[in-house]
Amino acid sequence: MSLVVYTAAFLLVVAAMLLRRSRRTPRTPLTVPTRATALLGAVCFTCAAPATLAAVNRATGIPNVGAPITYSSISAFSCSLIILLIHWRGGPQDRIRRMVQWSIAVYGALIIAICVLFALADARAERLTDLDTYYANTPYMREMIVLYLVGHLASTIVLSVVCLRWARDEVTGLLRIGLRLILAGLLLDVVGFELAKSTAVVARWCGYDLDVLSTTVAPPAASLGALIYSAGFVLPRLASAAAERQNLINYRALRPLWSALRDLTTTPKAEPQWWQLWWQLPSSRLYLLEANIHDALLQLSAQFDQHVGRTAYAAAVRRGATEEVARINSEKAMIIDGILRASGQTDGLPDPPDNFRITLDLVDLANAVNRVRASPPDRVQA
Template sequence: MSLVVYLAALLLALSAILLFRRPRAALRNPLTASTCAAVSMSALCFICSAPVTLAAVNRLTGIPNFGAPLTYSMISAYSCSLIILLIQWRGGPSELVRRSTRMAITVFGLLIAAIIVLFTLADARTERLNDLDTYYANTPYMREMIVLYLVGHGVCIVVMSAVCLKWMREVTGPLRTGLRLILIGLLLDVAGFEIAKITAVVARWLGHDLDYLSTSVAPPVVSLGALFCSVGFTLPRLLPSAIVHWQSLNDYRRLTPLWTEVQWAATAPKPSPSWWELPYARLQWLEVSIHDALLALAPLFDDRVRRISLATALDEGNTPGQAHVIAEAAMLADAARQAAAPVGRRFEEPSTYRLHATGSVVTTELVELAQALGQSPVVAAARRGSVIASHD
């Protein structure tokens, strides 16, 4: 069982690291901080509940079953973090958010204090690493402690389910998907943890043995449920950024023909983007460098090449918009060829024409120019220098 819960803890810890990749920004954002705290608390719950961890804690403290109140306190703290996260996620007036947060901390703080007091009063000298809930189900004070932490976690699940169901009808997109994943996780939590644990404990009260529900069924199911909840909480936070990076990576690749054509003319310094911002930062640097190179080549633009290429592109059946982009790409290719020549062409009056892409703030215009450079036969002719020659 330790392997299952440690694996769940590892996956949850990775989620927390992704969310906490910028510590200063995360701490300034209550929603991000709350999400990191909830996911981290979930990971700690699994670490503390593993039999290997329980045995180590008991051995280090010298108190049999000391890992039990520690784990139950962690579960209660995790429940509190989920409630606080939902409060922050839901938003509203700042005073209401603060008051609700303080109330949640107070209630679950009292619950944790009660768990510790009840364990102190109980007689639990026999160490139980896997079946403590059922073994001590009829022991005074231990019985109350077990019921208390199960009720506290159950209340958390009911509140979260009600809020998620109500909120899900009001939102769309990644946030709604995240809420659905959270509800799936809560359902697994109810079935695999609450119902299984309570059934096993009640069976002990009635003189029956259904310990396997607590020892074998609950751990893997609740691990899966926690993973669903964590993905549901992190998805709306990470998905928009992931989409931006993926689009940036795609645009970076599509700009390769344009960069290959003009890179030698660029003078913009190359930065050192952090690993986390690599796709987006690289795209920004590439766009700046391309614009720099286009400005450097602008004095060599030949309007004749553009006009002839525009007519040729229209004759080939391209739309006016496509023909315009092809004509500009052909003029750019011709300017690059002239600039790279041993004795470049010099105009008495340099062209004042500016490419449409240099006046746009979106990447789409540069991408269209790059695609024309890499695909159009009209541009290939300009690159060979045959556009003007064929019309002289």
Template sequence: MSLVVYAASCLFGMAALLLCQKPHVALRDPLTASTCAAIVLGGLCFFCSAPVTLEAVNDFTGIPNFGAPMTYSVISAYSASLLILLLNWRGGPADGIRLWSVRIAAVYSLLIAAIITLFSLADAPVERLRDLDTYYANTPYMREMIVLYLVGHGACMITMCYVCLRWSREVTGILRTGLQLIMVGLAADVVGFECAKFTAVVARWTGHDLDVLSTDVAPQVTSLGALICSAGFVLPRLLPAAQVQWSSLSDYRALAPLWAELQNVPTAPKPAPPRWQLPRGRLYYRELRILDALLALQSRCDGRIRESAYRQAKAQGSTPGEADFVAAAAMVVDAAHQAGQLPPPDFPDSGGASRLHTAVFSETSELVRLSEALANSPVVRAAREGAKRATRS
């Protein structure tokens, strides 16, 4: 059991690190701060409930079962953090969110105080690491403490289910998917934790033994439910950023043929990019260098190459738009092979056709189309061979 809950705790911690890569910036955003707080407290719940942790806490304090009110208090704080997170996620007037957050924090603070007070009044001398809820189900004050934390956590789960269900009917896309995942996780928690625990406790009240529901079923199901629930909160925050990085990686690779053609073109020196970068940053530096190289080739662009390539592309069935990129790519290839010549060749006036308008390629998608034309067009390959022969001669 300890291995399962420790693994869940580590996953929660990893999710928090992904969301809070720059703490001094992220924590200024109430949504990010509340998300990180909820995830950290969720991981702490699993860490505290592990039998190994409970035994260590009991030995350290010298109080049998001291880990129980500690764990129940963390569970209650986790419940409050989930409600506050849902408030910030749903949005609305800032004053209203702040007021309800204070109310929720106050209610669950009183709940935690009651849990600690009841434990201090109870007589629980026998250490129980896995079955405390059922072992002390009939013990005065311990009984009330157990019921109180279950009611507090259950109220949070049911309230969140209701809010998420109503909200999911108003939204679409990734947000709705996130809400549906949250509801699945909450349902697993309600059925696998709340119902299992209450059933086992009530069975003890009536003289029956269903401890297996509390000791074996509840921890496994609640671990799965909490992870699904956390995925629902994190997915709408991380997926758009992940999609941007994935798209940037695709564009970065698509620009490789164009960069390979231009990387030896002399340009003004630029600061070296950071060694470790996400795909979006790598794409930015590659685009910047490509545009610098294209700008440096302006004076070497031969409009005759462009016009000839355009006619050939059209003759091969390209659309006017495709032919424009093929023609530009052919002119770039020819100019790149002349980059080492000094001074630039004196081409006849082509009425502006010799100009390589870098502004046209300021968008990533335009540079990608230019790179694809450069890599795939037989017209551009012929222009490259012609440029090589001209350079050798």
């Protein structure tokens, strides 16, 4: 059994390492809860391994002291799952903070109660695989076992209810897959671990021996269930990290374009400084930068020349481009020509369009502007 739980612990550590944040990637609200959940899951399974229990008992000289440590780690893991779901769903920061504090308070009290009950109990006979059933009728040990099972069951019920309600909403992609994995893992946890453990304990209360459910069925079911619903939490986090990384790439790609426009216009009046932006997510930085660029381009539209746009459009059509591609080339040529004219690199009076609307991709425009600034032509055409 030790091999099974050690394998689960190892996979959870790998998941935590995969979620490691790059130094260049700002921390998101989900970074810490996701990694903490994976690491707590690894600690939980490591503590539950019979080999670990035996080593802890020998090191401390206290028989079965590994049991409250394991039950406490299970409770902490259950709490971390609820906290992760709270952050995952999002909402007002005050509400998130309040719910997280309540979760920590409830499970913190549960962990204290587990430790106190163990200290009051008489559990001198070391049991590494069947402690739950062996001490099912022992005062204080009985209450401790019931308490950790109820605490874990409560977290699975809360998670299941919230995920089912959320699944009714229109969710797609990795988020939908993640929800399904969470529900599948929770179902396996309830049936394979909670039901098996509880049935074995209740059987002892009634004078029957169904210890095989607790010692043989529950451990692998708990390991597999935890891996499945942990994967469900990790998948959307990976998608979020990938999206933020792409936002950061786009933000950096647009910085040179903003540098080219900033000195040519008077909009915006006050650009946020780096110390006002460093803590924000790349998506927030990108949104603000795109808004500044759009404002600057609209103000610069008086320098645009319709003739340049028509020439670029005709050239693109002659090359066999579609109407959409030709229109984008026309818009791009007018903008680049307007930037060069405003900076004094081209001559002539502009003939601005009556109504100008920005529709092209700003990153594509930034790349084109960079190429032109590297070797500016006398006149931008196609």
